[in-house]
Amino acid sequence: MAINLKVSTVGTRENRLGSITGYEGDLYDIVEQSHCGSLKNKERCFSQSSTCLSSCALGQLSGIRDVAVINHAPAGCTATAPGSVVLNNQLAAKIGVTNDTVFLGTDMNEKDTVFGATDTLREIVLKTYRTYQPKAIFVATSCVTGIIGEDVDSIVEEIKEEIPVPVVAVHCEGFKSRIWASGFDISDHAVLQSIVKPPKEKRDVINFKNFFESERQQITELFEEFDVKVQFLYQNATVEELEHISESLATVCICGTLGTYLGNALEELYGVPYIRTINPLGITGYETWLREIGRVIGKSDKIENYIERERAIYLPQIEELKKELKGLRAVIGMGPGYTYEVSRVLQELGMEVVWAAAWHYDGKYDNEAVPPALDHLKKTSPVNIKLSVADQQNFEVLNILNEYKPDIYFSRHPGTTVWAIKQGVAALYVADEYFIFGYKGTLNFAKSVLDTVRNRSFEKNLAARVKLPYTDWWYKQNNNAFLKESV
Amino acid sequence: MAKILNQPRYKCALAAMQTVQAITRALPILHSGPGCGEKLGGSVGSSGFFSPHIFPCTSISEKEVIFGGDEKLYETIENSLKIIDADLYVVLTGCTPEIVGDNVEDVAGRFKNSEKPVIFASTAGFKGNNYRGHDWVLKAIFDQYLTEKKPVQKGLVNIWAGLPMHDPFWLGNLRELENLIERLGLIPNTIFGFGRGIENINKIPEAQFNLLVSPWVGLESVQLLKEKFGTPYLHYPVLPIGAYETSKFLRAVADYADFDTKEREKAEAFILKKEEEYYYYIERYADVFLETRVMSKRFVVVSDASYTLAVTKFLVNDLGLFPSRQYITDDAPEEYREDIKKYFKELNYGIEAEVTFSSDGHQIHKEIEEADFNGYPLIIGSNWEKSIARKTNAHFVNISYPLIERLVINSSYTGYGGGLKLLEDIYSVAFTRFN
Numbered sequence: 013m014a015i016n017l018k019v020s021t022v023g024t025r026e027n028r029l030g031s032i033t034g035y036e037g038d039l040y041d042i043v044e045q046s047h048c049g050s051l052k053n054k055e056r057c058f059s060q061s062s063t064c065l066s067s068c069a070l071g072q073l074s075g076i077r078d079v080a081v082i083n084h085a086p087a088g089c090t091a092t093a094p095g096s097v098v099l100n101n102q103l104a105a106k107i108g109v110t111n112d113t114v115f116l117g118t119d120m121n122e123k124d125t126v127f128g129a130t131d132t133l134r135e136i137v138l139k140t141y142r143t144y145q146p147k148a149i150f151v152a153t154s155c156v157t158g159i160i161g162e163d164v165d166s167i168v169e170e171i172k173e174e175i176p177v178p179v180v181a182v183h184c185e186g187f188k189s190r191i192w193a194s195g196f197d198i199s200d201h202a203v204l205q206s207i208v209k210p211p212k213e214k215r216d217v218i219n220f221k222n223f224f225e226s227e228r229q230q231i232t233e234l235f236e237e238f239d240v241k242v243q244f245l246y247q248n249a250t251v252e253e254l255e256h257i258s259e260s261l262a263t264v265c266i267c268g269t270l271g272t273y274l275g276n277a278l279e280e281l282y283g284v285p286y287i288r289t290i291n292p293l294g295i296t297g298y299e300t301w302l303r304e305i306g307r308v309i310g311k312s313d314k315i316e317n318y319i320e321r322e323r324a325i326y327l328p329q330i331e332e333l334k335k336e337l338k339g340l341r342a343v344i345g346m347g348p349g350y351t352y353e354v355s356r357v358l359q360e361l362g363m364e365v366v367w368a369a370a371w372h373y374d375g376k377y378d379n380e381a382v383p384p385a386l387d388h389l390k391k392t393s394p395v396n397i398k399l400s401v402a403d404q405q406n407f408e409v410l411n412i413l414n415e416y417k418p419d420i421y422f423s424r425h426p427g428t429t430v431w432a433i434k435q436g437v438a439a440l441y442v443a444d445e446y447f448i449f450g451y452k453g454t455l456n457f458a459k460s461v462l463d464t465v466r467n468r469s470f471e472k473n474l475a476a477r478v479k480l481p482y483t484d485w486w487y488k489q490n491n492n493a494f495l496k497e498s499v
Numbered sequence: 500m501a502k503i504l505n506q507p508r509y510k511c512a513l514a515a516m517q518t519v520q521a522i523t524r525a526l527p528i529l530h531s532g533p534g535c536g537e538k539l540g541g542s543v544g545s546s547g548f549f550s551p552h553i554f555p556c557t558s559i560s561e562k563e564v565i566f567g568g569d570e571k572l573y574e575t576i577e578n579s580l581k582i583i584d585a586d587l588y589v590v591l592t593g594c595t596p597e598i599v600g601d602n603v604e605d606v607a608g609r610f611k612n613s614e615k616p617v618i619f620a621s622t623a624g625f626k627g628n629n630y631r632g633h634d635w636v637l638k639a640i641f642d643q644y645l646t647e648k649k650p651v652q653k654g655l656v657n658i659w660a661g662l663p664m665h666d667p668f669w670l671g672n673l674r675e676l677e678n679l680i681e682r683l684g685l686i687p688n689t690i691f692g693f694g695r696g697i698e699n700i701n702k703i704p705e706a707q708f709n710l711l712v713s714p715w716v717g718l719e720s721v722q723l724l725k726e727k728f729g730t731p732y733l734h735y736p737v738l739p740i741g742a743y744e745t746s747k748f749l750r751a752v753a754d755y756a757d758f759d760t761k762e763r764e765k766a767e768a769f770i771l772k773k774e775e776e777y778y779y780y781i782e783r784y785a786d787v788f789l790e791t792r793v794m795s796k797r798f799v800v801v802s803d804a805s806y807t808l809a810v811t812k813f814l815v816n817d818l819g820l821f822p823s824r825q826y827i828t829d830d831a832p833e834e835y836r837e838d839i840k841k842y843f844k845e846l847n848y849g850i851e852a853e854v855t856f857s858s859d860g861h862q863i864h865k866e867i868e869e870a871d872f873n874g875y876p877l878i879i880g881s882n883w884e885k886s887i888a889r890k891t892n893a894h895f896v897n898i899s900y901p902l903i904e905r906l907v908i909n910s911s912y913t914g915y916g917g918g919l920k921l922l923e924d925i926y927s928v929a930f931t932r933f934n
Contacts, residue, residue, distance in 0.1 A: 155595050186532035
């Protein structure tokens with residue numbers, strides 16, 4: 013897939029990668045169909061509120077230090093601004109820096125939908141520059157600007173001539189993709205277009221794309237052992253640092269869904285290798301990932317030494333816990349960057365995956381290859397696994413939980429955990445992208461699973477006192493009852 | 500016209516889905532983009548019987564933008580009725596269907612004979628913010644669901660105050676208002692929160708009067724109830740915090756309810772007892788209020804019209820402080836602004852507070868930085884004020900949206916106890932330094 017930074021917008025995942033949001037089947041089928049390119053989306057004739065791609069796009073960009081994000085939109089679209097700014101402050105303070113990024117809106121009203129508001133947008137962008145002197149300005153669109161045809165690109169082109177920092181349009185109209193991960197690509201596209209410069213020299217740095225860098229210190233120390241510095245993206249990165257990511261030794265990402273566009277673009281455009289193994293969750297994942305990094309940066313010996321040393325510390329402890337985890341039956345409901353990775357880890361720890369739901373599915377990544385986690389899982393899974401692509405549809409998940417009654421449900425998205433609990437299923441929120449990272453993370457994860465299934469007081473207390481929002485009729489249907497063939 | 504929204508303190512009209520969510524067993528059906536519900540829902544305190552991820556949503560895509568979304572909406576409502584167990588289904592529109600011209604009224608109307616009531620409200624984000632959307636949702640319920648005029652029940656009072664879920668103290672405040680009204684000998688009726696719901700909505704037309712405790716939010720809906728059912732309303736702009744305002748509020752309600760001598764005596768006895776109890780505490784803690792060396796006499800409130808007014812009244816009339824310029828950030832419509840300004844001129848000892856209406860947080864902070872507080876400033880506001888508080892070395896209490904880094908479950912700042920609670924919160928901050 014050719015990366016083209018000359019175009020203002022990046023294609024959606026549906027168009028670029030053939031990604032889908034509706035499917036029910038199993039592991040063998042989805043892998044086979046992904047390789048054949050025969051996977052077809054199924055639409056829903058009923059759905060529940062999920063996520064907007066602009067939250068993903070602007071959430072990523074607003075983590076960059078000292079920039080301005082201006083959302084040309086009605087007030088509701090900027091509802092994520094307060095949370096983003098508080099998060100920025102907390103995460104910056106954690107590493108001893110400040111982050112003065114601002115996140116503003118243009119509060120469009122009814123008149124603007126008739127007459128447009130590009131003049132006001134222009135004033136607000138210039139005022140924002142004068143007031144805050146941001147290091148870059150991202151001018152984001154919305155459903156409203158998309159439908160009324162606001163020419164944000166032209167305004168941005170004009171302003172570029174007037175102010176000395178990068179200014180770029182971020183096309184994140186919520187209606188254009190069902191897959192909110194398209195927003196990650198949109199943010200990458202904006203960063204690549206406006207900030208990243210062609211390489212001048214190679215540097216001993218590895219690009220590490222993640223969300224909220226909870227293991228920043230551990231990872232920094234890890235790579236120090238291999239004489240490599242880590243550039244975390246995008247949270248807490250500066251514009252100046254981003255200019256140089258084309259000069260790094262390699263790009264890695266904690267989540268395949270998050271990293272595909274940036275990783276592949278940096279490789280295609282600037283020759284920065286993108287590490288495309290299974291992810292560093294669980295033991296096999298971590299070791300496979302480390303070894304590939306070692307190969308790419310020419311540090312295989314050091315990596316092998318590290319693996320040997322750490323295995324001796326952690327493997328015996330993990331083996332002990334595996335005895336207690338054995339046979340626990342699990343259902344997973346996560347984004348596709350985690351569902352198939354976590355399935356592998358659960359099996360590695362001796363648990364049984366009875367159903368794995370992913371919110372969307374990328375049949376291939378930007379390098380045209382099937383996500384490695386799928387191929388790997390098909391090879392290693394002792395049995396075929398029931399799978400669905402469930403678009404964060406809670407009614408489908410609860411139907412599955414009701415039918416399969418697992419010992420534990422693994423969630424990853426805000427507001428999704430409580431529903432399993434209400435239905436009387438223990439649930440563990442795997443929100444932190446580093447929850448199962450490496451040997452230590454795997455050990456901690458195993459302990460958390462045991463703690464979760466062994467004290468079920470909270471969920472028992474709550475489940476005994478609440479009603480579920482769904483009708484009995486729904487629980488008698490198959491979970492795929494509202495999926496229909498696309499026309 | 501578009502304007503700078505710097506440090507957003509309100510959302511859009513569609514966020515009034517929270518008004519629906521606050522009515523137990525009422526379900527918003529969103530005719531909107533897939534992520535509007537999540538963005539507008541907030542993450543703290545919204546996993547009730549329904550939560551934003553339970554709200555049915557047409558999840559508008561390019562197809563509906565081009566071909567219209569009426570069919571998708573019909574299908575979504577039809578299936579919502581089958582899958583989700585609610586008492587009232589409220590279809591809410593986002594921006595897109597209103598620009599492309601979907602006929603939502605017609606689609607919702609096709610369900611008028613369904614077993615459960617289905618109504619709709621126009622809440623496109625560009626039409627106004629959630630302070631206005633709240634009123635529009637209430638009007639839709641009153642207009643479309645409440646059809647029958649009923650005999651008036653003497654003493655029954657519908658109470659309206661605060662923006663459900665947007666105001667972190669909304670439910671605690673509402674419960675305390677109910678409690679006060681009940682102690683006056685009246686029968687409070689509210690529709691939000693635990694133990695309330697559609698039965699309480701059914702009772703709305705039976706009320707002797709509506710009590711609106713808010714400077715402007717909610718006026719349209721109580722006016723509609725007056726037109727439709729002839730129910731009069733008492734518009735009391737000040738959310739009562741502390742003894743001075745609470746006693747004044749109770750007497751105003753007693754006057755409006757047309758109490759006879761006996762009822763009046765009972766009300767006065769209650770007021771007297773509550774004031775005595777309140778001053779028992781104030782007396783014990785008066786040293787704190789008189790001798791905390793880091794407290795100056797000046798304060799600023801940055802919040803919506805309701806809180807900025809309520810806190811200003813309390814700090815001036817109860818605690819004896821002086822208002823700096825006060826800031827109102829809810830984008831109150833122009834037609835209400837003169838009245839709101841007037842309320843800030845009705846303070847004890849002829850004290851008057853200047854008021855600025857603004858959605859530009861940066862400008863507000865700049866003015867606070869330049870204002871003279873004659874000591875450490877006391878800033879009462881939202882999470883946005885944390886930075887200016889740090890910059891100006893102020894005492895800072897976070898009370899309004901966006902309220903992050905603080906958990907509020909059912910606390911209240913209303914009434915006699917609410918005043919003491921606010922004092923606890925202010926002095927808990929002041930006590931973190933000596934001089």
